[in-house]
Amino acid sequence: MTGSIPGPVGHPLLGSLNDMRGNFLQFLVTTSRDYGSITQFRAGPARMVLIADPEAIADILLKRPELFHKTGSTKKLLAGLLGAGLVSLEGNEHRRHRSVMQPAFHTRQVQQYTQVVIEHTLKWLEQRTEGETLDIVPALADLMLDIVVTTFFSANLAETGQIRAALHSFSQALDLRVRSPISLPGWLPTEGNRILRQAVTTLDATVYRLIAERRRMAEPPADLLTMLLNTQDADSGQPLSDKEIRDEIATIFFAGYETTTTTLAWVWYLLSQHPAAHEKLLVEIGQNGGQVNPQQMPFLDQVLKEVLRLYPAAWLFDREPVENVTVGGYTIPAGRTLFISPYLVHRNAAYFDEPDVFRPERFQDSAEKQLPRFAYFPFGGGPRVCIGQPFALHTMMLVLATLLPRLNFELLPGQTIRPSAAATLVPAGGIQMRVHRL
Numbered sequence: 179m180t181g182s183i184p185g186p187v188g189h190p191l192l193g194s195l196n197d198m199r200g201n202f203l204q205f206l207v208t209t210s211r212d213y214g215s216i217t218q219f220r221a222g223p224a225r226m227v228l229i230a231d232p233e234a235i236a237d238i239l240l241k242r243p244e245l246f247h248k249t250g251s252t253k254k255l256l257a258g259l260l261g262a263g264l265v266s267l268e269g270n271e272h273r274r275h276r277s278v279m280q281p282a283f284h285t286r287q288v289q290q291y292t293q294v295v296i297e298h299t300l301k302w303l304e305q306r307t308e309g310e311t312l313d314i315v316p317a318l319a320d321l322m323l324d325i326v327v328t329t330f331f332s333a334n335l336a337e338t339g340q341i342r343a344a345l346h347s348f349s350q351a352l353d354l355r356v357r358s359p360i361s362l363p364g365w366l367p368t369e370g371n372r373i374l375r376q377a378v379t380t381l382d383a384t385v386y387r388l389i390a391e392r393r394r395m396a397e398p399p400a401d402l403l404t405m406l407l408n409t410q411d412a413d414s415g416q417p418l419s420d421k422e423i424r425d426e427i428a429t430i431f432f433a434g435y436e437t438t439t440t441t442l443a444w445v446w447y448l449l450s451q452h453p454a455a456h457e458k459l460l461v462e463i464g465q466n467g468g469q470v471n472p473q474q475m476p477f478l479d480q481v482l483k484e485v486l487r488l489y490p491a492a493w494l495f496d497r498e499p500v501e502n503v504t505v506g507g508y509t510i511p512a513g514r515t516l517f518i519s520p521y522l523v524h525r526n527a528a529y530f531d532e533p534d535v536f537r538p539e540r541f542q543d544s545a546e547k548q549l550p551r552f553a554y555f556p557f558g559g560g561p562r563v564c565i566g567q568p569f570a571l572h573t574m575m576l577v578l579a580t581l582l583p584r585l586n587f588e589l590l591p592g593q594t595i596r597p598s599a600a601a602t603l604v605p606a607g608g609i610q611m612r613v614h615r616l
C-alpha cells in the first residue's frame with residue numbers, strides 16, 4: 179500500500195497544494211528532510227511520490243525502465259509544442275529515434291562545432307561594454323540561442339533571423355507553459371496560447387522550408403539538420419520523416435537551450451562568490467597558452483560538475499509506472515506520478531560532504547566514479563539519459579574558456595540569488611551583474 183510511504187498529510191481537500199504553490203523547491207527539500215528519501219504527498223486529489231534515493235532511482239531509470247513511462251500530463255503539456263519528439267516517445271519508437279539521432283550527438287560530431295561556438299562567443303563579447311550592467315540570464319540566453327541556431331542550421335543561411343525569432347518566441351511560449359511541474363494545463367494563460375500558436379506556425383513554416391531546401395542541396399553544410407536528414411535506422415534503413423525531423427528539432431531546442439543557459443548563469447554567479455576558484459581557472463586557461471581546449475582543462479571540468487551538482491538544470495523529472503510496482507520496498511500503483519530529483523540527491527550529506535558548499539575539487543581525479551550509482555546524475559541515466567550531454571558539456575566549456583580570460587562579471591549588491599523551481603532551475607529574478615572587460 180502506498181499509504182505506508184511517509185509524507186505530509188496536508189489540508190483535507192487541498193493536501194499540500196498551498197505549500198507547493200508557495201515555494202515548490204523548498205517544499206520538496208523540507209518534505210524529503212522530514213520524511214526521508216522516498217516520500218509522498220497530495221496536490222488536491224492527485225497523489226505524488228518523491229524519490230531521492232539513488233538505489234530506487236537506479237531501479238526506475240536503469241534496471242526496469244520499460245515499466246516507467248513519462249507521465250501523461252508531461253506528454254500532454256509538451257505535445258502542442260514538440261509534437262512526437264524523443265522526450266515523449268516510449269518503447270520501440272523511442273529506441274528507433276534514439277538510434278537514428280545518436281550519431282548527430284556523438285562527441286566527434288559535436289567537436290566539429292568548436293570553431294562556430296568560439297566565433298559566436300567572441301561576437302557576443304564584442305557587444306559587451308566596460309561597466310555596463312545586465313541580467314546575465316537573458317544575455318547568456320541570446321548567446322546560446324545564436325549557438326543553437328548556428329549548430330543546428332548553419333550560420334550563413336538567410337533564414338537565420340527568422341529561425342532565431344521563431345525559436346525565441348517558442349522559448350517564451352515554453353516558459354509560460356512549463357512554469358512548474360505542478361501548474362499543468364487547464365489554467366493556461368491566453369497570452370501564452372497566442373504566443374504559442376504564433377511560435378509554432380513560424381517554426382513550422384521555417385523548418386519545413388529548410389528541410390525541403392536541404393534535401394535539394396548537392397553539398398549540404400555539416401550541421402545538425404543535415405545529420406538528422408542523413409541518419410537512418412540501423413535495422414530498417416529508414417530515415418526520419420519531415421514531421422519527425424521538425425518534432426526532433428523542437429525537442430532538441432526545448433531540451434538544450436534553457437538548460438545550458440541557466441547552467442552558465444550559475445557558473446558566473448558562483449565564480450563571483452569564489453574568487454579563488456575563478457583565479458585557478460584563469461591560471462589553467464593561461465597554461466593552455468590561451469587556446470580553448472576542453473580536454474586540457476581538468477579544473478574547468480570540475481567547476482562544471484560542481485555547478486551541475488548544486489544547480490542541476492533538470493532538477494526534477496517524472497515517470498509513472500505502467501503497472502503496479504514495488505520500489506524501495508513500497509508498492510506503488512500504476513499511473514501514480516513519481517518525481518525524481520537530482521537536486522535533492524545532490525544535496526544529501528550522505529553522498530557529499532557539506533553538500534551546500536561550492537567545492538569543485540570534490541570532483542578531482544574522477545571522484546564521482548567512487549559515488550554510489552545515481553548519487554550524482556545531472557544528465558539522468560538509463561535509456562533516456564540526456565542525448566545532448568556531450569554537446570552541452572563541450573559547448574559550455576568552450577563558451578567559458580573563451581570568455582574567462584576576456585571578461586569578468588561582478589555581482590551587483592543588494593540581490594538575494596536563489597533558485598526557482600521552473601522548467602529548469604533558474605535564478606529567481608535573474609542575476610544582475612556588472613561587466614568588466616579584461
Ligand code: HEM
Pocket residue numbers: 264265266276429430431433434435437438441486490491492495496555556557558559561562563564565566567569570
Ligand atoms: C546542462 C545541460 C543539460 C542538462 C542538465 C540536461 C539534463 C537532462 C536530463 C536529466 C535528461 C533526462 C530526463 C528524463 O530522464 O526524463 C535529459 C534528456 C534529454 N536531453 Fe538533456 N540536458 C542538458 C542539455 C541538453 C542539450 C544541449 C540537448 C540537445 C542539444 C539535450 C537534449 C536532450 C534530449 C533530446 C533528451 C531526451 C532524451 C530521451 O528521452 O531519450 N539536453 N537531459
